[in-house]
Amino acid sequence: MGSSVLKKQQIRFKQLDLPHSIYKFGGSSLANARGFRKAARIISQQLKPNDLVVVSASGNTTDWLIACCEQNNEQFDFLQKIRYHHRAIINDCFIADQRQKLLDTLEQHLNWIERHLAYSNQGSFKNDIIAFGELWSALILSYLLEHIGVPASWIDARRCLKVLNINEQISIDFEQSKKYLEEHLKSRQQRITVVTGYIASDGDNKTCLLGRNGSDYSATLLANLTTAKEVKIWTDVAGIYNFDPNLSSQAKPIEKLNLSLTKTLALLGSPVLHQKTLEPICNSKIQLSIGSTFSPDLPGSKICINDGFNANSVVTHRNGLIEFCFTLKSDIDLHRLNKQLIIQQNLNNEFSLLLKHGQRSLRLLVEENNVKQWQQTIQAIAQSTAENQSTSTFIFEQKRVSTLALARECSSNYEYHRHFFKTFIRERKLDAQLLDLEHACVAILPQPEIDDLAIQCFDAWTQYTETIAVFLLGIGNVGATWLKQVESRQGHSFQVVLKSNSKTLFLLDSQQSFDTIDNSSEQLVELIRNAPFKNKVVIDATASSSITQSYSRFFELGIHLISANKEAASSKQELLDSLHACAQDHHCWWLQNATVGAGLPINYAINDLLSCGDSVTSIRGVFSGTLSWLLQTYDGTRALSELIQEAKALGYAEPDPRVDLSGHDVLRKLMILIRLTGQQIDQSDVTITPLLDASLFELSEADFWQQKEDFDRDFNRRWQKAKNEGRRLVYQAEYSLDKGASCGLVEVSESDPLAQISPCDNVFVIQTSWYQDNPLIIRGPGAGREVTAAAVQSDLNHIVSRINAVSQK
Numbered sequence: 001m002g003s004s005v006l007k008k009q010q011i012r013f014k015q016l017d018l019p020h021s022i023y024k025f026g027g028s029s030l031a032n033a034r035g036f037r038k039a040a041r042i043i044s045q046q047l048k049p050n051d052l053v054v055v056s057a058s059g060n061t062t063d064w065l066i067a068c069c070e071q072n073n074e075q076f077d078f079l080q081k082i083r084y085h086h087r088a089i090i091n092d093c094f095i096a097d098q099r100q101k102l103l104d105t106l107e108q109h110l111n112w113i114e115r116h117l118a119y120s121n122q123g124s125f126k127n128d129i130i131a132f133g134e135l136w137s138a139l140i141l142s143y144l145l146e147h148i149g150v151p152a153s154w155i156d157a158r159r160c161l162k163v164l165n166i167n168e169q170i171s172i173d174f175e176q177s178k179k180y181l182e183e184h185l186k187s188r189q190q191r192i193t194v195v196t197g198y199i200a201s202d203g204d205n206k207t208c209l210l211g212r213n214g215s216d217y218s219a220t221l222l223a224n225l226t227t228a229k230e231v232k233i234w235t236d237v238a239g240i241y242n243f244d245p246n247l248s249s250q251a252k253p254i255e256k257l258n259l260s261l262t263k264t265l266a267l268l269g270s271p272v273l274h275q276k277t278l279e280p281i282c283n284s285k286i287q288l289s290i291g292s293t294f295s296p297d298l299p300g301s302k303i304c305i306n307d308g309f310n311a312n313s314v315v316t317h318r319n320g321l322i323e324f325c326f327t328l329k330s331d332i333d334l335h336r337l338n339k340q341l342i343i344q345q346n347l348n349n350e351f352s353l354l355l356k357h358g359q360r361s362l363r364l365l366v367e368e369n370n371v372k373q374w375q376q377t378i379q380a381i382a383q384s385t386a387e388n389q390s391t392s393t394f395i396f397e398q399k400r401v402s403t404l405a406l407a408r409e410c411s412s413n414y415e416y417h418r419h420f421f422k423t424f425i426r427e428r429k430l431d432a433q434l435l436d437l438e439h440a441c442v443a444i445l446p447q448p449e450i451d452d453l454a455i456q457c458f459d460a461w462t463q464y465t466e467t468i469a470v471f472l473l474g475i476g477n478v479g480a481t482w483l484k485q486v487e488s489r490q491g492h493s494f495q496v497v498l499k500s501n502s503k504t505l506f507l508l509d510s511q512q513s514f515d516t517i518d519n520s521s522e523q524l525v526e527l528i529r530n531a532p533f534k535n536k537v538v539i540d541a542t543a544s545s546s547i548t549q550s551y552s553r554f555f556e557l558g559i560h561l562i563s564a565n566k567e568a569a570s571s572k573q574e575l576l577d578s579l580h581a582c583a584q585d586h587h588c589w590w591l592q593n594a595t596v597g598a599g600l601p602i603n604y605a606i607n608d609l610l611s612c613g614d615s616v617t618s619i620r621g622v623f624s625g626t627l628s629w630l631l632q633t634y635d636g637t638r639a640l641s642e643l644i645q646e647a648k649a650l651g652y653a654e655p656d657p658r659v660d661l662s663g664h665d666v667l668r669k670l671m672i673l674i675r676l677t678g679q680q681i682d683q684s685d686v687t688i689t690p691l692l693d694a695s696l697f698e699l700s701e702a703d704f705w706q707q708k709e710d711f712d713r714d715f716n717r718r719w720q721k722a723k724n725e726g727r728r729l730v731y732q733a734e735y736s737l738d739k740g741a742s743c744g745l746v747e748v749s750e751s752d753p754l755a756q757i758s759p760c761d762n763v764f765v766i767q768t769s770w771y772q773d774n775p776l777i778i779r780g781p782g783a784g785r786e787v788t789a790a791a792v793q794s795d796l797n798h799i800v801s802r803i804n805a806v807s808q809k
Contacts, residue, residue: 017050020051020229021229021231021232022051022219022230023234024215024216024234025039025055027057027060028059030056032059033089036093038296040141040145042293043145043150044149049190050190052195054218056197056215057134057198058086059085061082061086061133062130065129069126086140087106089140090140102143113132116129117129130207131196152192153193153194154195155188156199158196159180160183162177162200162202163201165208170202172200172221181222195218195222197215213273219231220281223281231287231288232289233290235292236292236294238291238292239290240253240270240272240273240290240314242254242315244317247451248455255299255301260409261312261313261407261408264407265314266278268318269351269403278303281305287302288302288305311529317403317404317405319448322367322368323444325362325397326362333360337381338356342354352364401445401448403443403444404445405442408440411439412526413523413529414530415514415527417532418441419509422434422441424460425443431445466533466534468536468800468803469531471537472498473524475501477785477788478594478788483496485786486793493800494800497509497531498528503518525550529557536557538554538559539562539792541565541792547565548567551582554588555582555590559588561588562590562592562792563594564788566668569675570683589802593795594791595669595672596669597791598781599781599788600778600779601794602764605766606676609768610676610677615677616677617767617772618767619673621732621754621764622731622757624660625760625781626647626654627660627691628731628757628783629760632758632759634719636720651784658701661691662697663731663743673735673764687742692711692715718745722747727749728747728755730746730755731746757779761780763778763779
């Protein structure tokens with residue numbers, strides 16, 4: 001529709017009070033008098049004057065009317081069913097004059113149908129006969145609304161929904177529909193208007209049917225025409241489910257799902273929505289939702305038209321399909337046949353699924369009750385092709401099949417979905433054709449019924465996605481050691497689903513890689529975002545500042561985080577505060593026990609003291625396992641530079657050992673502990689003196705090592721002085737409320753707790769309001785792959801316990 005036309009239509013409607021909401025009630029919702037009363041109650045409580053209600057035919061009325069049009073001996077039996085059904089509803093809902101008036105109208109309509117069924121050319125009246133189903137629903141509901149005090153009227157949609165019927169292809173005439181709709185709405189201001197769904201009329205005022213789920217389509221069309229704000233489809237289920245609720249009590253309705261997943265479910269034959277229902281609102285701000293007439297207080301399902309992301313997935317299947325397999329001789333033939341079949345799909349308006357499979361192959365899946373019609377269509381296409389060419393351009397065969405699909409919201413980074421689905425099919429040794437759609441993995445199975453298989457798939461998918469998924473970033477010293485520790489233990493309540501280095505993401509299943517992807521920060525976040533797991537935990541075992549830049553995005557996605565990486569925890573106070581706030585806002589846990597003290601419970605100790613009402617007044621200690629090892633191992637017989645290289649080889653030192661020697665690693669740990677006490681601090685607030693002369697750290701790494709003879713000699717001189725005085729050299733970190741914070745090489749007495757440690761040990765001397773005269777001392781290994789990996793596992797255990805506790809509530 002052109003912008004100028006739309007602008008004129010908006011001006012035309014400017015003087016009218018247009019509907020804010022459009023509610024549609026399906027046949028299952030209006031199947032009996034109780035359903036009509038429930039619908040009327042919902043309308044009276046939730047809608048306002050000028051809103052619209054679209055209705056389907058009651059219960060099985062449409063099927064009965066179609067059966068009446070078939071030339072057989074049961075025509076009038078079905079007509080009698082229709083009579084009894086609607087008389088029962090009217091008698092139950094109304095009394096006195098209203099009841100009689102409706103019964104008389106019903107009888108007039110049934111008499112008209114009987115007369116026209118007697119004609120030999122009754123096919124020309126078929127659509128008119130079928131249209132009575134919606135007409136009766138609209139009439140009964142509008143009378144019922146008036147009966148309970150809601151001003152209401154009804155419209156036969158054939159008077160305002162106009163279609164263009166060209167070669168049996170129906171399209172909406174928006175210009176004419178707007179024109180006629182305006183006329184009817186003018187005379188129905190300040191009241192609820194009930195509109196017949198499913199039916200429209202063409203330029204000759206002939207009745208046209210809008211096909212499968214046509215009443216839903218009517219509702220979204222009217223929303224488009226009137227620029228309504230919302231459409232709500234009321235049915236007998238509480239929304240769109242992640243599996244068939246009739247087959248599993250574990251199936252749950254999805255509260256929010258994006259348009260892409262909704263379209264895919266419609267494409268795969270969802271009984272809730274049809275593809276064409278979505279067309280009128282795809283490029284609008286109209287809110288589409290689904291609710292249960294029988295449980296109106298439940299949230300139902302909302303369709304996010306803007307394709308918002310919620311990581312939803314649905315296991316869906318269809319039984320009893322017929323598959324037509326087409327093999328084409330050329331690409332041109334493939335394109336031509338594909339186009340012809342799409343045209344026939346649009347004309348048919350019933351479920352059909354057209355798939356490309358292989359280089360020159362098409363698969364058309366249709367419902368078994370439509371197979372004769374499709375056989376005729378295919379034969380007609382084949383005959384038409386043969387008339388224009390000397391040989392047939394395609395051959396086809398047909399067989400009975402069912403489909404099983406795993407539909408998802410994401411269109412990229414769905415490797416976990418695909419791996420699960422293929423593994424599920426392969427492990428059961430099923431003879432299946434596997435196909436990838438943009439938003440679904442599909443299996444076509446040569447079986448007429450697969451309910452049991454679908455249940456197995458849903459149960460397996462639920463178990464797979466409900467595992468606590470761990471994404472390990474960094475497989476260097478700490479990460480690789482942690483993985484080995486995990487592999488050596490059994491019975492985990494978590495699953496490692498990814499490991500990565502700086503170049504590659506390895507996707508894992510049972511510790512085995514099933515796919516690899518080039519690593520980048522954006523790719524990493526998107527992959528984790530789209531991973532289908534309910535609970536996700538990222539372990540940052542890197543020393544990378546670029547990874548920490550993704551922390552806020554992890555939290556925004558509801559992902560818990562364990563940091564062995566000190567970069568974020570020791571960053572600028574403002575940035576750290578924002579990260580903590582982001583984690584809290586999105587209900588994420590962020591644990592950092594491995595950033596200080598390796599496996600020692602220093603973080604937990606400080607947190608526990610504060611939570612009990614104590615306050616920390618000072619902290620001092622040896623915070624670097626690397627410097628502890630160096631200073632405790634050094635005895636003057638070996639050069640310091642030699643010991644530094646050995647520490648690096650043993651995994652005690654950072655990848656660039658100058659980080660340890662400079663004192664910056666100690667500074668970061670001190671900042672982390674000070675912040676744990678509730679104090680704010682930045683690096684500029686800490687006085688730091690490196691282990692070696694500061695000028696050495698301005699050099700390149702290569703030039704640094706060129707100076708080793710000089711710094712070996714200088715260090716030995718200082719060490720010898722301390723030894724001669726009966727003292728020990730330690731690299732101390734210190735903080736107190738009155739003195740501030742500092743890091744540097746100091747001499748301490750042999751009796752000082754900082755001197756009474758073994759190589760690699762850390763020691764923390766903590767004074768608090770309660771531990772003032774006799775400080776709390778925590779001492780133990782503070783460096784090494786194993787103890788740091790154990791600290792990571794300790795944090796993971798805490799998060800797993802919290803997740804399980806929340807899940808059990």
